[in-house]
Amino acid sequence: MKVQVTQENLNRALGTVSKVANTRNTLPILANILLKTVDNRLFIAATNLEIAMTEIIGAKVYDEGSITVPARLTQDFVSNLPSGTVELESKDNKLAISTASYNSTINGIPADDFPVMPVINSQNKISQKSKDLKIALQQTLLAASSDDTRPVLTAAYLHSHKGQLFVVATDSYRLAEKKLSPYKDDISLLVPAGALNDLMRVLPDNDSEVVINYDEQQVRFSVEGVELITRLIDGNYPDYRKLIPAKFATNVTLTKSELVNITKVSSLFARESAGSITINIDSKAQQINIHSIASQLGENTASAEASVDSDGVVTLNSRYLLEALNAFSGQRVTFSINGKLDPCLLHSEENKDYKHIIMPVKS
Amino acid sequence: MKVQVTQENLNRALGTVSKVANTRNTLPILANILLKTVDNRLFIAATNLEIAMTEIIGAKVYDEGSITVPARLTQDFVSNLPSGTVELESKDNKLAISTASYNSTINGIPADDFPVMPVINSQNKISQKSKDLKIALQQTLLAASSDDTRPVLTAAYLHSHKGQLFVVATDSYRLAEKKLSPYKDDISLLVPAGALNDLMRVLPDNDSEVVINYDEQQVRFSVEGVELITRLIDGNYPDYRKLIPAKFATNVTLTKSELVNITKVSSLFARESAGSITINIDSKAQQINIHSIASQLGENTASAEASVDSDGVVTLNSRYLLEALNAFSGQRVTFSINGKLDPCLLHSEENKDYKHIIMPVKS
Numbered sequence: 088m089k090v091q092v093t094q095e096n097l098n099r100a101l102g103t104v105s106k107v108a109n110t111r112n113t114l115p116i117l118a119n120i121l122l123k124t125v126d127n128r129l130f131i132a133a134t135n136l137e138i139a140m141t142e143i144i145g146a147k148v149y150d151e152g153s154i155t156v157p158a159r160l161t162q163d164f165v166s167n168l169p170s171g172t173v174e175l176e177s178k179d180n181k182l183a184i185s186t187a188s189y190n191s192t193i194n195g196i197p198a199d200d201f202p203v204m205p206v207i208n209s210q211n212k213i214s215q216k217s218k219d220l221k222i223a224l225q226q227t228l229l230a231a232s233s234d235d236t237r238p239v240l241t242a243a244y245l246h247s248h249k250g251q252l253f254v255v256a257t258d259s260y261r262l263a264e265k266k267l268s269p270y271k272d273d274i275s276l277l278v279p280a281g282a283l284n285d286l287m288r289v290l291p292d293n294d295s296e297v298v299i300n301y302d303e304q305q306v307r308f309s310v311e312g313v314e315l316i317t318r319l320i321d322g323n324y325p326d327y328r329k330l331i332p333a334k335f336a337t338n339v340t341l342t343k344s345e346l347v348n349i350t351k352v353s354s355l356f357a358r359e360s361a362g363s364i365t366i367n368i369d370s371k372a373q374q375i376n377i378h379s380i381a382s383q384l385g386e387n388t389a390s391a392e393a394s395v396d397s398d399g400v401v402t403l404n405s406r407y408l409l410e411a412l413n414a415f416s417g418q419r420v421t422f423s424i425n426g427k428l429d430p431c432l433l434h435s436e437e438n439k440d441y442k443h444i445i446m447p448v449k450s
Numbered sequence: 451m452k453v454q455v456t457q458e459n460l461n462r463a464l465g466t467v468s469k470v471a472n473t474r475n476t477l478p479i480l481a482n483i484l485l486k487t488v489d490n491r492l493f494i495a496a497t498n499l500e501i502a503m504t505e506i507i508g509a510k511v512y513d514e515g516s517i518t519v520p521a522r523l524t525q526d527f528v529s530n531l532p533s534g535t536v537e538l539e540s541k542d543n544k545l546a547i548s549t550a551s552y553n554s555t556i557n558g559i560p561a562d563d564f565p566v567m568p569v570i571n572s573q574n575k576i577s578q579k580s581k582d583l584k585i586a587l588q589q590t591l592l593a594a595s596s597d598d599t600r601p602v603l604t605a606a607y608l609h610s611h612k613g614q615l616f617v618v619a620t621d622s623y624r625l626a627e628k629k630l631s632p633y634k635d636d637i638s639l640l641v642p643a644g645a646l647n648d649l650m651r652v653l654p655d656n657d658s659e660v661v662i663n664y665d666e667q668q669v670r671f672s673v674e675g676v677e678l679i680t681r682l683i684d685g686n687y688p689d690y691r692k693l694i695p696a697k698f699a700t701n702v703t704l705t706k707s708e709l710v711n712i713t714k715v716s717s718l719f720a721r722e723s724a725g726s727i728t729i730n731i732d733s734k735a736q737q738i739n740i741h742s743i744a745s746q747l748g749e750n751t752a753s754a755e756a757s758v759d760s761d762g763v764v765t766l767n768s769r770y771l772l773e774a775l776n777a778f779s780g781q782r783v784t785f786s787i788n789g790k791l792d793p794c795l796l797h798s799e800e801n802k803d804y805k806h807i808i809m810p811v812k813s
Contacts, residue, residue, distance in 0.1 A: 160747055161720060189715060191750035352530045352552060355523060384523055387554035399546045
């Protein structure tokens, strides 16, 4: 293989794919990236056997061929090169990388040993604008579980319901649901949240279409020459809609940043109680009060003005509340509760397609 | 005690002093800060018994008094309060902190149990502009040793020589010397580098005078209401001047950022060899070449154009070279060497008061 590429393109592509390569894996080749000429372009790929990430960049191809080289070293090296032309030449399982002032030889492994990239055997296809999908993932993935004993909850649930596409994640303590575009067909995919975190990192903040192809076992996301393929998780997602109350007894609306501040301050006194804070909603004073207490440290009450329709009290995990508030983009947010043990809802006039449910702590 | 202060002043002072408080200490009160009214102002102090850091801020004093409270909690709490007036009131070993919407009570320890702040029994005094001292510390402290078996090398050596004040640090592998202002008297202080790192963090980047008082055991730095007192280290500093060669056989001058780049890239291939890189200075080609090799990974040669007076070769630790280069502020830098085992010097026309020596690696 002998090709010429620009440092800018090569560096960007290495940054995109190489995070998927894994040095802790027992198979040394999984710590490598694959470089391969394809139709006068350069194909760059990494995989950890669960996720594969690939990018194709423009190249001047002198000799066709392929090689694999350590992902981290190659990325660190290329990122420190000056911008401009970079020549890549493979010979005897080594890759020579050269520019006007830099000449390096990196030891590789033959490309024949690299896992075969998975193929999707289906024409099933949906598409979303990249920036919309990115926001949806930012708002939902935080609620996915990291506990492998219930694999279904480590997925984000991409599905259609009454002619709309939704993405949902829950760890059973909280749940985040984002409504995407209208979609008339049936779809129900359990996509590993870890793979979607990798996808989120590389999605551009623009209107480019992300094409999503899937079959029974796998899903592929393609955008601007980058592809991510991941296996799907097997199982049935919980019927989460019946958990969301239709009505709430108490609704309080206030400036999001004030609710963030009083929650943060209260959480400082909640370290002993695993983050528990008690939220007191006062319709007479038209304010929300958060109280937290730590026998060792002291106690705290913080208040903010709010628009309140009825009194109410609930005890929550402050970390869940802070993470949920961070997922809202607007100025104001509404917090709705029923009884002390019923699910709470965070929503906002400015983020109508987004719901965030938090389960109370028993107090 | 009952005082009113501004959140801005209190927050700044807590940020300054509370890093010195240490939660890992066996004495719980050392994790606390002292708050004490002094002449209609509020005195705030923390100490780890080696270093004491204090600041005095303006306050409206209603009742005189004092208390100590946990440094970290208090700082985290105050930093999250809105700007404006904050009221502090101590009662029954608790401190109530309140603003319009926040009311918290932090459990404290009586101020009587707080260590007595050290006193300097001497009129010995020098002074330096804050921004000059800050730069001098940034350029020298990196070379101090962290190895407690030779306590003298964990100090920065603040001393006078031929009518000039100098600050020097060395870990015996490298040495950094900064010339400060002219000074006619004799001074020779071994100040712990750790304390000076704490000082550096709080020195303002301006022309304020830092007043330095010292006696046989201790030194105090005072600037803009902030004071840091630390014990001095006992012992004799090595006679480092005789280690700096008077002449160099080979001198190479080049753009600092290019030397940083080729060193960084070379260091990627030097991980197996504890960072060793070989620098080849070529007078015919008027360039500097850095070579590094790793049997597992591959090898690399990187070059940069330079102004060279004579050929030379030396092997160095790439981390020491990168850290040294970061300490220079100008555009160009000169690297001077003699034999393969002789000390190398980094210096610059734009940083005439600064010398950085690196010992070669035996290769």
